[in-house]
Amino acid sequence: MTKKIAVLPGDGIGPEIVAEAVKVIECLRREYELDVEMEEGLVGGAAIDATGGPLPQETLALAKASDAILLGAVGGYKWESLDISIRPEKGLLGLRSELALFSNLRPAILYPQLASASSLKAEIVSGLDIMIVRELTGGIYFGQPRGIRTLENGERQGYNTLIYKESEIERIGRSAFEIAQKRGKRLCSIDKANVLECTELWREVMINISKDYPDVELSHMYVDNAAMQLVRAPKQFDVMVTTNMFGDILSDCAAMLTGSIGMLPSASLDANGKGMYEPIHGSAPDIAGKDIANPIATILSVAMMLRYTFDEFEMADSIEQGVNSVLDANYRTADIYTDGMRKVGTAEMGDAIVSAIIRNMWNKAGGESSGSDRNCVRGGNFSNDQD
Numbered sequence: 001m002t003k004k005i006a007v008l009p010g011d012g013i014g015p016e017i018v019a020e021a022v023k024v025i026e027c028l029r030r031e032y033e034l035d036v037e038m039e040e041g042l043v044g045g046a047a048i049d050a051t052g053g054p055l056p057q058e059t060l061a062l063a064k065a066s067d068a069i070l071l072g073a074v075g076g077y078k079w080e081s082l083d084i085s086i087r088p089e090k091g092l093l094g095l096r097s098e099l100a101l102f103s104n105l106r107p108a109i110l111y112p113q114l115a116s117a118s119s120l121k122a123e124i125v126s127g128l129d130i131m132i133v134r135e136l137t138g139g140i141y142f143g144q145p146r147g148i149r150t151l152e153n154g155e156r157q158g159y160n161t162l163i164y165k166e167s168e169i170e171r172i173g174r175s176a177f178e179i180a181q182k183r184g185k186r187l188c189s190i191d192k193a194n195v196l197e198c199t200e201l202w203r204e205v206m207i208n209i210s211k212d213y214p215d216v217e218l219s220h221m222y223v224d225n226a227a228m229q230l231v232r233a234p235k236q237f238d239v240m241v242t243t244n245m246f247g248d249i250l251s252d253c254a255a256m257l258t259g260s261i262g263m264l265p266s267a268s269l270d271a272n273g274k275g276m277y278e279p280i281h282g283s284a285p286d287i288a289g290k291d292i293a294n295p296i297a298t299i300l301s302v303a304m305m306l307r308y309t310f311d312e313f314e315m316a317d318s319i320e321q322g323v324n325s326v327l328d329a330n331y332r333t334a335d336i337y338t339d340g341m342r343k344v345g346t347a348e349m350g351d352a353i354v355s356a357i358i359r360n361m362w363n364k365a366g367g368e369s370s371g372s373d374r375n376c377v378r379g380g381n382f383s384n385d386q387d
């Protein structure tokens with residue numbers, strides 16, 4: 001049966017990078033007969049401008065009726081003065097909580113071609129392959145009570161609540177253990193159990209459920225130490241599991257190890273494998289509309305969609321190989337550019353990846369043409385041995 005993808009470009013660079021990911025999906029439809037249909041919806045600032053709110057009912061209904069969601073990014077200067085309860089970010093948070101997308105997978109993988117683009121020494125990051133599993137629908141992001149109140153003396157006080165039920169910790173813990181089982185079998189749980197009772201409970205639950213995963217080695221680390229270890233010796237980590245806010249912070253940090261936050265995809269999954277897929281970077285309003293944003297994180301998010309929601313492993317591999325090929329051919333957007341490389345814009349990078357996917361497919365098929373329509377590539381002149 002035809003699967004449905006809700007496409008939510010959002011704000012800033014969102015529409016540009018999503019357009020490149022859509023090119024890749026169109027190409028897979030044509031070349032691999034991927035049986036999907038796409039429907040666009042409004043979210044974030046774009047939705048505020050059009051409808052007055054960041055998550056219109058129509059968009060929520062579309063997301064609920066779809067098998068997967070591809071999201072660009074939300075937010076921008078234009079909406080920063082709005083009340084926090086109706087800001088673009090609320091659209092994203094609303095989708096996460098309404099769809100119960102509690103398990104957020106944020107891989108940080110260093111492409112060998114980009115070792116010199118990392119701010120850390122190549123020997124510290126080469127071969128890096130970390131998976132951060134971030135709890136996404138609870139913790140301080142959603143805890144009640146929250147707000148800003150005025151005290152009796154007239155002074156204002158801001159407050160939020162860090163809160164987790166055992167069941168919430170257990171389900172994200174089990175997700176992380178299962179992922180660790182399929183990888184290096186090491187799971188590091190990140191908390192602040194020396195100060196925060198909520199994460200003392202977090203640690204206790206992780207230890208309790210670890211008995212069901214005897215093949216996975218569980219360790220614990222305080223979040224401040226984890227931030228330090230990520231920049232000191234990041235390769236010690238295989239899978240990390242942590243709370244919503246710690247995961248937000250640590251995943252940005254881990255992303256930068258790979259050379260650019262513009263490279264990293266993410267998946268946010270519910271209990272049944274339905275997912276929302278998005279780059280982990282934001283809307284970057286300062287570079288929006290200039291055709292310089294890196295579309296790779298969004299394109300790799302499509303690979304995660306194929307792997308986690310559609311069980312299309314070969315197609316997922318083909319996207320990742322396509323990205324590898326263009327990096328081998330020295331194509332670089334501005335964020336990953338180093339001397340001697342070939343600087344390309346957003347659309348040119350997307351076209352090059354589409355061409356590489358098709359080229360790799362031909363090569364696999366022994367140079368045989370599949371005979372399908374190749375017009376999905378604008379200016380499709382990519383070649384592996386181009387400079």
Ligand code: IPM
Binds near residue numbers: 092
């Ligand atoms: C992220 C972002 C979001 C978050 C914002 C945009 C609400 O930083 O996905 O990491 O804090 O979760």
Ligand code: MG
Binds near residue numbers: 248249252
């Ligand atoms: Mg973040």
